[in-house]
Amino acid sequence: MSQDLYATLGVSKDASASEIKSAYRKIARQYHPDVNKESGAEAKFKNIQKAYAILSDPQRKQRYDQFGVADDSAAGSGGPGAGFEGFSSNFGGNFEDIFDTFFGGSSRSQSSGPSSGDDLRFDLSISLEEAALGVDKDIEFYHLENDSGSAKKCSECNGLGQVKVVQRTMLGSFQQISTCPTCKGRGVIGQKKVKKKLTITIPAGIESGNQLRVSNEGNAGPIGGSAGDLYVFITVKEHDYFQRDGSDIYITLELPFTQLILGCTIDIPVLNGEATLKVPSGTQTDTRFRIKSKGLPRIQGYGKGDMYVKVIALFPKQLSSKEKQLVEEFQLLRGDEKTARNIEDCIVKR
Ligand SMILES: [Zn+2]
Structure with a gap:
């Protein structure tokens, strides 16, 4: 989906709503299937309708302008692969633990707010021998837990993790949903960072890039919700000779x-x-x-x-x-001194 919706309607990116509307009317008449019988006209007409449907809707237009994708499903964040966000830090320790929030809360939906805590990532390097035999590894990491005394639902977003922000533009005002600044999208305030130790059983045969999921060891969820998961990302180190x-x-x-x-x-x-x-x-x-x-x-x-x-x-x-003498004798025995004179015998043929 790389169609330039503005180009489809023949307007510039800063065209006003009325300019978009009149451009649409003009070009839609031109390609309407009742009028235009050229091949491809019908497909073009459909594209024009689609472009207008998006550019005439302030919210969809704003998303298109922001993300460059004319598809509702691409709006907003969330979902696997949506990128890493927030809460990225290195706590040091014995392991190479780059510990950060990832998936951006894959299990939450736009409308209902966070239903579980963030998933976390822990990077773990092991040797090839450990990968071959399997190994138990102790890891230390930090996650957020709900403090039983003070954790409570965020009042700014009412536990949803998201707030509506009204934006005013030349096209009028419309709402945009963004991460709650008070609870950083968690729906809870009063969570504390807790150091956790776990023993991870790594199965024999594991490869670099494999992940092990440890349920409920991610960040705590909202009050009454479940915790996220911890994902242990495995790297098998290069071996000296294998x-x-x-x-x-x-x-x-x-x-x-x-x-x-x-x-x-x-x-x-x-x-x-x-x-x-x-x-x-x-x-x-x-x-x-x-x-x-x-x-x-x-x-x-x-x-x-x-x-x-x-x-x-x-x-x-x-x-x-002495060695030279023996090799020369060997060469004579085999008649090898003559071989190089017969170059045809030396050429490797397919
Ligand atoms: Zn909040």
């Missing part, structure tokens, strides 16, 4: 070229200990091995992901005279 893709784990090993040529057995780290990898003789550089079920648990589904081990051949940069 890379993760969903439930699979990747690691890269550099091995002396002789280990790849001759083959070897090595113990390698996995997320919960060690595993044994058999590298067969004749393994090429950049070969990837799969170790089944050594990845992370699948948080949706069964079983575990796999672990992938890539091996890269390491060649010595310098050789002792």
